Each structure stands twice: as structure tokens, then as C-alpha cells.
Amino acid sequence: MTGTTGAARHHSPHADCVADAAGGLTFDIGGHDPGRTPEPALVLRRRGADPAEEVRLPLTPAAEGRLRAVLPSTVELAEGHWDVSLGDRPIEPGVRDLRALVDRAPERSGPVCARVPYPTPEGRLAVRSWLRPRHAEAGDLAFGGGGCTVEGRLYGAELGAGAVAEARWGSLVREAPVDGGEDGAFAFTLPYGPLAEPAPDKQRMWHLWLRPFAGAEPVRIARVLDDVWDRRGVFVYPEAEGAGFRAAPCYSADNELCVRVVPVPAP
Numbered sequence: 001m002t003g004t005t006g007a008a009r010h011h012s013p014h015a016d017c018v019a020d021a022a023g024g025l026t027f028d029i030g031g032h033d034p035g036r037t038p039e040p041a042l043v044l045r046r047r048g049a050d051p052a053e054e055v056r057l058p059l060t061p062a063a064e065g066r067l068r069a070v071l072p073s074t075v076e077l078a079e080g081h082w083d084v085s086l087g088d089r090p091i092e093p094g095v096r097d098l099r100a101l102v103d104r105a106p107e108r109s110g111p112v113c114a115r116v117p118y119p120t121p122e123g124r125l126a127v128r129s130w131l132r133p134r135h136a137e138a139g140d141l142a143f144g145g146g147g148c149t150v151e152g153r154l155y156g157a158e159l160g161a162g163a164v165a166e167a168r169w170g171s172l173v174r175e176a177p178v179d180g181g182e183d184g185a186f187a188f189t190l191p192y193g194p195l196a197e198p199a200p201d202k203q204r205m206w207h208l209w210l211r212p213f214a215g216a217e218p219v220r221i222a223r224v225l226d227d228v229w230d231r232r233g234v235f236v237y238p239e240a241e242g243a244g245f246r247a248a249p250c251y252s253a254d255n256e257l258c259v260r261v262v263p264v265p266a267p
Contacts, residue, residue, distance in 0.1 A: 012091075014091060017093070019117070138152045139223075148249050152186055165188040168208075174194045200262070204261040
């Protein structure tokens with residue numbers, strides 16, 4: 001459970017957020033001006049959308065003079081970052097109870113819907129949303145032998161003959177065979193050496209995909225089924241060094257799994 005405090009709360013509305021395991025969010029809003037005409041809805045606007053895209057959530061009275069808005073899991077929220085406001089006033093983040101998001105296990109048939117409220121660098125409340133008809137959820141990673149082993153679970157598709165993991169950088173593709181298990185579980189081992197061929201002269205960011213069976217459309221491997229909206233500074237993995245390079249898994253700004261390869265100058 002996380003939260004923020006500050007003197008600015010006395011001047012701006014703020015919202016405590018509670019997440020449920022189905023993907024719904026409840027916003028309890030305080031700090032609004034009781035002398036001002038009540039706003040009819042809490043507004044979520046998708047950042048960078050063109051044309052503008054917004055979702056309006058009706059406000060109802062709650063305890064201690066607060067207002068409440070509910071985003072049910074059944075209301076679709078397109079993938080992206082949604083800024084939260086009360087009319088024309090941004091909302092500041094309060095306590096965020098996201099315990100129900102940890103180790104979520106949606107229906108395997110998909111789609112996968114994930115929403116994580118978070119504080120922006122400017123101290124405003126926003127929601128990161130993922131909505132994917134097919135999804136490969138990254139799980140545990142293990143290291144050794146000049147590579148990494150990735151475990152995970154597939155949603156919205158089934159593993160079959162010829163399943164492979166793909167590492168992509170530009171037009172280059174490197175493959176690794178995939179082992180399947182029960183309930184969509186998968187695992188593969190990706191050696192770093194082929195990702196450093198030809199020898200790198202700058203950083204390469206290889207994006208990881210799962211092709212469920214021969215000829216199937218690939219599915220992006222990411223980790224979104226918990227309470228972390230940006231994994232880049234949170235999940236840091238050990239580097240392995242090879243001939244003229246270092247490599248390690250990492251996550252993108254969209255929580256998608258990658259492998260970063262950087263050149264190592266000759267001594």
C-alpha cells in the first residue's frame with residue numbers, strides 16, 4: 001500500500017485508490033471545494049490520443065464528505081496512460097491499495113486487462129492501462145551459461161508444435177525453442193551470443209516475442225499482472241559478459257521484456 005502527502009492537498013482534490021482482482025478501480029476523492037458546484041463525473045483522458053479520448057465515471061457521495069467513482073473491470077479502457085481529473089482540476093494521488101493486483105491470474109482465454117494507478121513525475125494521478133487480446137506474461141528469470149531462461153504463461157492462445165521465442169532487433173530475428181506446460185505455462189532459454197552477432201558497435205535492444213505454434217502470429221512478452229506500472233528502475237538483472245559485449249534482460253517503458261546488448265571496448 002502506497003501513498004503521497006503534501007501541503008498541496010489543502011488546495012487540490014486528491015484520490016485514494018483501491019484495486020480489485022478483476023481489474024476494477026475505486027476512487028475515493030477528498031479535498032474538493034464544498035462551495036463549488038459539484039462536478040458530475042471523474043474524468044480519465046488518454047494521454048496523446050488523437051482524437052481526444054475520455055472516460056467519465058459518475059460521482060456519488062461517500063463517507064466523511066468524500067466523493068466516490070468506480071471504474072468496473074467491464075468498462076473498456078484502451079491501452080495507454082490515462083490522466084485523472086475532477087472537471088478541469090487534476091487529481092493528486094492519495095493512498096493506493098493495490099494488493100489485489102499482485103500475482104493476478106485472469107481467465108486464460110483472454111483478453112488480459114490490467115490497470116495500475118500511479119503518481120506522475122508532476123505529482124498527479126494517472127492510470128496505466130494494458131488491454132491485449134493475446135498476452136505472454138513473463139514470470140521468473142534464471143541466469144547462467146551465457147544466457148537467460150524465461151518462464152511465463154500464455155493468455156488468449158494455445159501452445160502447439162513449433163512454438164518458438166523470438167528476439168527481434170530491427171530486421172534481425174533470433175529464435176529459441178519453447179517448452180510448454182499445463183495451463184499455458186511456457187519456458188525457453190535464450191543464449192546471448194547470437195544477439196551479439198555481428199559484433200555490436202552500439203547498444204542493441206532486442207524485443208522478446210512468443211510464437212505459440214508454427215505459422216502463428218507472435219505475442220509480445222511482457223509483465224503487467226501486478227502493481228508495478230514501470231519496471232525499468234525496479235527490476236534490474238545481472239549482466240553477463242561475452243566476447244566484446246555485455247548483455248542482460250530488462251523491461252521497456254511498456255513493461256515489455258527485452259534483452260539489452262552493449263559493446264565492450266577491447267582492452
